[in-house]
Amino acid sequence: MESLFLLIPIAGIFVVIAIIIFIWAVKGDQFDDLNREGERILFEDDDTDKKL
Amino acid sequence: MSKSCFHCGDPIPASINITSNLQNMHCEFCCYGCQAIAEHICGADLSLYYERRESSAGSRLTEDNTPIFELLDNKQLYNQYVHQTENEHVIQVSLTGITCSACAWLIEKHLGQQVGIKNIHVNLSSSVATITWDPAQASVQTIASELQFIGYAATPYLPGEQYQQSRKEKKKAIIRLGIAGVGMMQVMMSAIAMYAGDLQGMDDIYRQMLRWISFIFATPVVMYAGWPFYKGAVRDLKNHHFTMDLPVSIGVLLAFGSSVLALYTQTGHVYFDSVTMFIFFLLLGRFLETIARTYHIGAHQQDALAAVKIKLKNELKTIPQQQLKAGDTVIIEPGQTIPVDGVLLSNTTSVDESSLTGEYTPITKRQGDRLKAQTINIEQQIEIHVENVGQNTHAAAISRITERALGDKPKVAIVADKVAHYFVIAVLITASLTYAFWSYMGESEAYWIMVSVLVVTCPCALSLATPVALTTITNTLKRNGFLITRGHVIEALANTNHIVFDKTGTLTQGNFSITDVTCFDLSLSKEQILSIISGLEQHSKHPLANAFCSFIPANVTQIKNLSSLGVQGILDQNTFYFGNSSLIQNIGLSVPKCDGANAAELSLYLANTQHVIAKITLCDVLRPETESTIKALKQQGIRVSLLTGDTLESARGILSSSWFDDFKTNCLPDEKWQWIKEQSNHNILMVGDGLNDVPALAGATTSLAMGASSDLAKLHSDAILLSEHLSTIITAISSAKRCRKVIKQNLIWAASYNATLLPLAIAGLIPPWVAAIGMALSSLLVVVNATRLTNV
Numbered sequence: 001m002e003s004l005f006l007l008i009p010i011a012g013i014f015v016v017i018a019i020i021i022f023i024w025a026v027k028g029d030q031f032d033d034l035n036r037e038g039e040r041i042l043f044e045d046d047d048t049d050k051k052l
Numbered sequence: 053m054s055k056s057c058f059h060c061g062d063p064i065p066a067s068i069n070i071t072s073n074l075q076n077m078h079c080e081f082c083c084y085g086c087q088a089i090a091e092h093i094c095g096a097d098l099s100l101y102y103e104r105r106e107s108s109a110g111s112r113l114t115e116d117n118t119p120i121f122e123l124l125d126n127k128q129l130y131n132q133y134v135h136q137t138e139n140e141h142v143i144q145v146s147l148t149g150i151t152c153s154a155c156a157w158l159i160e161k162h163l164g165q166q167v168g169i170k171n172i173h174v175n176l177s178s179s180v181a182t183i184t185w186d187p188a189q190a191s192v193q194t195i196a197s198e199l200q201f202i203g204y205a206a207t208p209y210l211p212g213e214q215y216q217q218s219r220k221e222k223k224k225a226i227i228r229l230g231i232a233g234v235g236m237m238q239v240m241m242s243a244i245a246m247y248a249g250d251l252q253g254m255d256d257i258y259r260q261m262l263r264w265i266s267f268i269f270a271t272p273v274v275m276y277a278g279w280p281f282y283k284g285a286v287r288d289l290k291n292h293h294f295t296m297d298l299p300v301s302i303g304v305l306l307a308f309g310s311s312v313l314a315l316y317t318q319t320g321h322v323y324f325d326s327v328t329m330f331i332f333f334l335l336l337g338r339f340l341e342t343i344a345r346t347y348h349i350g351a352h353q354q355d356a357l358a359a360v361k362i363k364l365k366n367e368l369k370t371i372p373q374q375q376l377k378a379g380d381t382v383i384i385e386p387g388q389t390i391p392v393d394g395v396l397l398s399n400t401t402s403v404d405e406s407s408l409t410g411e412y413t414p415i416t417k418r419q420g421d422r423l424k425a426q427t428i429n430i431e432q433q434i435e436i437h438v439e440n441v442g443q444n445t446h447a448a449a450i451s452r453i454t455e456r457a458l459g460d461k462p463k464v465a466i467v468a469d470k471v472a473h474y475f476v477i478a479v480l481i482t483a484s485l486t487y488a489f490w491s492y493m494g495e496s497e498a499y500w501i502m503v504s505v506l507v508v509t510c511p512c513a514l515s516l517a518t519p520v521a522l523t524t525i526t527n528t529l530k531r532n533g534f535l536i537t538r539g540h541v542i543e544a545l546a547n548t549n550h551i552v553f554d555k556t557g558t559l560t561q562g563n564f565s566i567t568d569v570t571c572f573d574l575s576l577s578k579e580q581i582l583s584i585i586s587g588l589e590q591h592s593k594h595p596l597a598n599a600f601c602s603f604i605p606a607n608v609t610q611i612k613n614l615s616s617l618g619v620q621g622i623l624d625q626n627t628f629y630f631g632n633s634s635l636i637q638n639i640g641l642s643v644p645k646c647d648g649a650n651a652a653e654l655s656l657y658l659a660n661t662q663h664v665i666a667k668i669t670l671c672d673v674l675r676p677e678t679e680s681t682i683k684a685l686k687q688q689g690i691r692v693s694l695l696t697g698d699t700l701e702s703a704r705g706i707l708s709s710s711w712f713d714d715f716k717t718n719c720l721p722d723e724k725w726q727w728i729k730e731q732s733n734h735n736i737l738m739v740g741d742g743l744n745d746v747p748a749l750a751g752a753t754t755s756l757a758m759g760a761s762s763d764l765a766k767l768h769s770d771a772i773l774l775s776e777h778l779s780t781i782i783t784a785i786s787s788a789k790r791c792r793k794v795i796k797q798n799l800i801w802a803a804s805y806n807a808t809l810l811p812l813a814i815a816g817l818i819p820p821w822v823a824a825i826g827m828a829l830s831s832l833l834v835v836v837n838a839t840r841l842t843n844v
Contacts, residue, residue, distance in 0.1 A: 036176035
């Protein structure tokens with residue numbers, strides 16, 4: 001059980017990294033267009049299909 | 053059943069036969085414009101657009117907008133709108149015609165294929181494209197014409213300060229929401245471990261570690277994400293008007309504070325889980341409300357560049373609209389919106405004043421007549437002597453009336469806020485009395501008993517009860533094409549017992565369709581007649597011409613506009629005339645007598661030099677669901693009124709006055725608002741679309757703008773009917789009633805929970821950790837109850 005003293009803080013560090021990436025993404029305008037990005041993947045997929 | 057156009061989705065009349073073979077498919081079109089766009093799109097191997105788009109309505113060939121880009125030849129303007137580096141130029145353009153992500157994809161792909169374009173990004177929410185290109189290989193003008201090819205009109209655009217500000221705030225809100233969400237999940241994980249530990253037993257050292265972890269993740273949520281609530285609470289204290297922000301802040305800070313104390317002294321209970329969950333759900337509700345409010349409103353339109361041509365010492369010059377001043381002579385093309393108030397210098401023209409009056413029939417203007425801003429020139433190129441610009445125009449005056457109306461708006465008090473006021477005071481008094489009592493009794497646990505009281509009374513469930521239900525119903529209604537942009541709409545909709553409709557564009561479709569064709573010359577078929585008319589009208593900007601554009605135009609040449617009469621042209625060496633009865637009299641023919649003339653209808657005649665060939669009747673027809681909607685509303689006991697700028701005769705022509713409880717015609721924008729103000733009943737819903745409805749929309753308790761409304765109408769309404777389907781109003785009202793029921797259940801549950809546990813907590817019978825679990829569960833129940841609203 002002592003491993004928890006190491007594992008939980010490590011998990012915490014990952015969360016902090018995730019939050020930093022999230023803030024970076026928001027500042028880089030990636031959340032500017034909430035109506036569109038969710039569907040972008042549909043289009044890109046078909047593109048690669050064509051190239052293959 | 054008629055077929056629909058492959059590109060724009062409009063029905064194709066039987067007489068039309070325009071087809072192409074695209075991507076091995078047989079495609080049919082309603083007009084040559086659509087065919088050209090579709091061939092262009094498929095030719096560039098972008099036919100995926102047609103598979104992916106959400107609605108079958110493609111953007112039709114629009115007004116040629118490219119001349120605006122000629123303005124950018126002016127070096128000073130170019131520098132203002134185009135960001136330049138050594139071999140890269142960047143411009144932002146606002147686009148019209150974008151409806152879904154397929155459009156955005158199409159534009160990015162199509163422009164991306166052009167030579168010299170380095171990068172393009174289309175923002176769907178704001179309809180703005182950012183384009184980067186190499187000035188050596190491309191120019192703004194070529195970019196604009198490429199966009200035009202695939203059916204989108206672009207305008208150079210410079211984001212204004214207000215837009216920048218709202219973007220910054222939105223970003224902050226997203227960060228707050230993200231931090232609250234992630235923080236909540238982490239704290240919850242630790243909390244579950246601790247609850248399990250309470251049941252099974254757990255070493256103190258592990259419990260203390262989990263508490264610290266919770267503390268670390270809860271701190272940014274409380275300190276940063278919860279900031280807007282504290283700001284609101286401070287504002288409340290200054291204004292002496294308490295909203296829910298105050299109890300929320302007190303609850304959050306006390307629960308957090310006592311948890312920190314518990315962590316430090318290693319006694320008592322921590323409430324980090326409840327605090328973070330509470331903040332996250334409240335933030336989510338607020339965020340969704342803000343998004344809905346800014347969605348679909350072209351608030352940035354005022355930042356777009358607009359071009360006008362002026363005559364300066366007999367020389368033509370194109371200048372940006374913003375630089376127009378009184379005394380200039382401005383030249384307006386047919387189809388162009390008049391940007392100023394002024395006097396007509398040309399002989400004659402007709403204008404569409406529907407944006408101001410709601411009346412779609414064009415009005416003839418002669419030399420010396422006054423023309424108003426925001427109206428549309430129809431017939432021919434005209435010159436106008438500018439009298440008023442910008443804030444001094446008639447249209448700007450309407451906006452000012454609107455602002456006044458907004459100020460007078462009857463306030464729908466939000467129940468929760470009213471409750472909050474007394475609630476806060478009661479909680480604080482109870483808690484301090486409890487503490488005083490137990491200290492006086494010499495109880496060592498007095499402080500923790502007080503904390504229990506505060507936690508039990510913490511208005512989590514109470515303050516979540518309303519917003520959660522509202523957020524759910526707002527999203528459900530949005531999926532059904534009913535977009536709510538202000539918070540009080542649901543409560544007001546549920547109370548609505550009086551609906552006021554505008555006529556044109558709201559109950560009717562707002563454009564003319566052919567209702568009848570009477571042939572006097574039996575040698576020509578109906579199709580031939582309509583095809584001749586279509587040929588005569590093919591280049592016309594007159595709104596009536598749209599009714600004919602779906603027929604194959606006959607090859608008519610030498611078309612001449614006969615001002616305020618009609619058109620003439622030559623087909624197979626025969627001269628044809630098409631126009632109103634004065635035109636027929638002018639060419640020396642007699643107008644055939646017909647009975648049962650209806651004031652809402654417009655009769656036009658096709659003639660050659662010898663005789664009248666046919667009479668065409670046009671009418672602004674009702675939406676198909678108008679009658680059934682009005683009847684259903686009346687059945688529910690709702691008073692239905694009509695307020696229109698039209699004349700009594702023309703309103704009677706298509707609407708039966710027996711459908712309505714009030715039938716008011718000839719209303720000016722100001723009068724509509726006054727009429728609504730004079731009603732003793734305050735639960736009025738106003739439904740309208742045009743600029744003339746704007747003051748009434750702003751003044752009514754609740755207002756609903758049609759999806760195709762003017763931007764100003766949308767901006768000042770509380771909700772937007774995106775579906776353009778009147779029966780959605782009925783759905784919305786019944787949903788609002790259900791929502792009110794759920795809110796009531798939630799409030800009763802939350803209040804009775806608080807009320808039952810309070811005496812127990814005061815008596816010191818509830819340990820803080822039980823209070824915390826109870827609080828979390830009661831909040832959860834409220835959330836679950838609200839999700840029942842996702843089905844209409």
